[in-house]
Amino acid sequence: MADSVKHLAVLGSTGSIGQQTLEVLRAFSHRFRVIALAAGNNSDLLKRQIEEFKPRFVYLQDEQKLHSIAGAGYEILPPEAMANLPLVDTVVIATSGKAGLLPALAAVRAGKTVALANKEALVMAGEIVTAEAKQHSARILPIDSEHSAIWQCLNGETTPAARLILTASGGPFRNYSLAQLEKVTAEQALKHPSWRMGRKITIDSATLMNKGLEVIEAHWLFEMPFERISVLVHPQSIIHSMVEFADGSIKAQLSYPDMRLPIQFALSYPERLANPQLPKLDWDKAASLTFEPPDCDSFPCLKLAIEAGKQGGTCPAVLCGADEAAVELFLAQKIKFTDIARLVEQTLSGHQSISRPNLEQIIEADAWARQQVLNYL
Amino acid sequence: MADSVKHLAVLGSTGSIGQQTLEVLRAFSHRFRVIALAAGNNSDLLKRQIEEFKPRFVYLQDEQKLHSIAGAGYEILPPEAMANLPLVDTVVIATSGKAGLLPALAAVRAGKTVALANKEALVMAGEIVTAEAKQHSARILPIDSEHSAIWQCLNGETTPAARLILTASGGPFRNYSLAQLEKVTAEQALKHPSWRMGRKITIDSATLMNKGLEVIEAHWLFEMPFERISVLVHPQSIIHSMVEFADGSIKAQLSYPDMRLPIQFALSYPERLANPQLPKLDWDKAASLTFEPPDCDSFPCLKLAIEAGKQGGTCPAVLCGADEAAVELFLAQKIKFTDIARLVEQTLSGHQSISRPNLEQIIEADAWARQQVLNYL
Numbered sequence: 103m104a105d106s107v108k109h110l111a112v113l114g115s116t117g118s119i120g121q122q123t124l125e126v127l128r129a130f131s132h133r134f135r136v137i138a139l140a141a142g143n144n145s146d147l148l149k150r151q152i153e154e155f156k157p158r159f160v161y162l163q164d165e166q167k168l169h170s171i172a173g174a175g176y177e178i179l180p181p182e183a184m185a186n187l188p189l190v191d192t193v194v195i196a197t198s199g200k201a202g203l204l205p206a207l208a209a210v211r212a213g214k215t216v217a218l219a220n221k222e223a224l225v226m227a228g229e230i231v232t233a234e235a236k237q238h239s240a241r242i243l244p245i246d247s248e249h250s251a252i253w254q255c256l257n258g259e260t261t262p263a264a265r266l267i268l269t270a271s272g273g274p275f276r277n278y279s280l281a282q283l284e285k286v287t288a289e290q291a292l293k294h295p296s297w298r299m300g301r302k303i304t305i306d307s308a309t310l311m312n313k314g315l316e317v318i319e320a321h322w323l324f325e326m327p328f329e330r331i332s333v334l335v336h337p338q339s340i341i342h343s344m345v346e347f348a349d350g351s352i353k354a355q356l357s358y359p360d361m362r363l364p365i366q367f368a369l370s371y372p373e374r375l376a377n378p379q380l381p382k383l384d385w386d387k388a389a390s391l392t393f394e395p396p397d398c399d400s401f402p403c404l405k406l407a408i409e410a411g412k413q414g415g416t417c418p419a420v421l422c423g424a425d426e427a428a429v430e431l432f433l434a435q436k437i438k439f440t441d442i443a444r445l446v447e448q449t450l451s452g453h454q455s456i457s458r459p460n461l462e463q464i465i466e467a468d469a470w471a472r473q474q475v476l477n478y479l
Numbered sequence: 480m481a482d483s484v485k486h487l488a489v490l491g492s493t494g495s496i497g498q499q500t501l502e503v504l505r506a507f508s509h510r511f512r513v514i515a516l517a518a519g520n521n522s523d524l525l526k527r528q529i530e531e532f533k534p535r536f537v538y539l540q541d542e543q544k545l546h547s548i549a550g551a552g553y554e555i556l557p558p559e560a561m562a563n564l565p566l567v568d569t570v571v572i573a574t575s576g577k578a579g580l581l582p583a584l585a586a587v588r589a590g591k592t593v594a595l596a597n598k599e600a601l602v603m604a605g606e607i608v609t610a611e612a613k614q615h616s617a618r619i620l621p622i623d624s625e626h627s628a629i630w631q632c633l634n635g636e637t638t639p640a641a642r643l644i645l646t647a648s649g650g651p652f653r654n655y656s657l658a659q660l661e662k663v664t665a666e667q668a669l670k671h672p673s674w675r676m677g678r679k680i681t682i683d684s685a686t687l688m689n690k691g692l693e694v695i696e697a698h699w700l701f702e703m704p705f706e707r708i709s710v711l712v713h714p715q716s717i718i719h720s721m722v723e724f725a726d727g728s729i730k731a732q733l734s735y736p737d738m739r740l741p742i743q744f745a746l747s748y749p750e751r752l753a754n755p756q757l758p759k760l761d762w763d764k765a766a767s768l769t770f771e772p773p774d775c776d777s778f779p780c781l782k783l784a785i786e787a788g789k790q791g792g793t794c795p796a797v798l799c800g801a802d803e804a805a806v807e808l809f810l811a812q813k814i815k816f817t818d819i820a821r822l823v824e825q826t827l828s829g830h831q832s833i834s835r836p837n838l839e840q841i842i843e844a845d846a847w848a849r850q851q852v853l854n855y856l
Contacts, residue, residue, distance in 0.1 A: 267762075
């Protein structure tokens, strides 16, 4: 087992998480074999990745560019089919946005080990995805620093956790007043103080929407009621999350903010691999760790998300759709930073939730929400 | 298994750890049965404990007072014999000082689960105690906040730890200069900022000798080379220790400083029991956690202990004996606070270590060291 080679499909290989996944695989080429690579539209990078990792199956979402990567020795296969390949044991879902939902579902239905970086799969369709995972004995391993931290802290415990404590950096605008937030530009919002991430998630971190989505994810991943999930602002981003147990003992996971660590742990689990490229915490530099409650008045997205999670049904899909549309508008400089929460709230309050929705209803709710945001505009 | 009742011998029941052990047992009377209680000389308290917990076997080290606890319905039995009772599955060694060594050895030789609060057993005779534990399939579970924290963090991990990071409060005299330390009184030293403990260990905390002894304990308990054990001063005493893994991930265990938590975890393991008496961490009050390197110039005992641990042989026994004698002299106001380290250092440097000593040689080395301290005086 220890020396067995894992066979991977990496979906979303040219995004931030996808690239960092390949960095980890590069460091342990004797342990991992890349069978399939799928990307969105970055054909140049995908080409270089194909040359280096020599997968058998490849895909590019952008059909116009797809022909440019076609060549001898590999086959074109869509992501859902990659997730279902008998040759593949581990599927990395690094696809961002709702495009990750169907591949994630395909992978759990195929009973694979699913290293999941995509939030939307669990936020929009947590009930369906986790039920299918159980039915097909698929294991979902989180690639998100917070959920990885919780998972690491739960490891070996036989009594269920009493409380999950998700930490949040607080984003670049922590301590900003509402008036200051009104004037925030996309450029400012894209400068995250501690994490190297994609554009959408960086804006979501600045609004605290990201933390709200993580609360919903944690709810599904760890079967934890919303009432027993807390959020704590920890600006240094050293403690990535914590678990409180029945006896009051708390376990925390710490490291410098570097996504390669949770990626590597999901891929090497249950083992841990020594990787000199990963930074070791220097206690001279981590001399003070501080904590404060989140400011839900200035950052209403956190509450909106948790409320949508509690409501359930199609509400989380509407939350995701509205947020994605609003963030796009903000990045295109068509709305203000504070309009993101406003548009999401308006969309949610105009939505008639469907309880226990099927996949079609979830996707419809997401599309409806996106359209609503554009209509409000 | 979950509902099985554990049968306990509590050795050192009237000391600080012994009393807190009985507090835990009182809260879960349906889970634990006290079979045997042994104490030093506090006959009044032992009597009350006997009335409440109704053990079958009792003992008091003070033979003059032993007759006063004799009565119908229970039998007098020395601690080593208690540790060997077939009726007992778990032996709590809460005896302080070298008096804990022989009962601890008896318990591991009898293949019991040994909840070990006594430091000297592992510091003086770590090689013998851990070898006997392996041979007799005895499990040693630490009752010390630091080692319990490390044990909790190691739980479920399949790859050995890369580094153990023991935290230290720094004691009441953190940031004192050597000149200030010269004038410290026993009364001042007995006021520990965060822990409720016995007198000897409170002084050892003030000199950082306690942390040095814990490094030696950790070396034996977790089979970790001294080079991979660090000490980090953390004045708030919220993080009780940490483990760094091969991938750079660190796990930490947090709680308010309360010995009942590690005691309870050792007794309930692998389960965790909800105990409303144990305080839950309030993040409004734990808003800042700070860390700094220990000051080995002002507190030379830490280095002396680690050096004695590395030397091995009879050096740790000499360290323990010299320290215990010196602390007694300090508490009796016969020497200065800074003389403790001075006397321990002199004694160690005058000692000819015996490698791989037997138990007799260890006990002789301890006695020799105590006498040396008195001679220097």
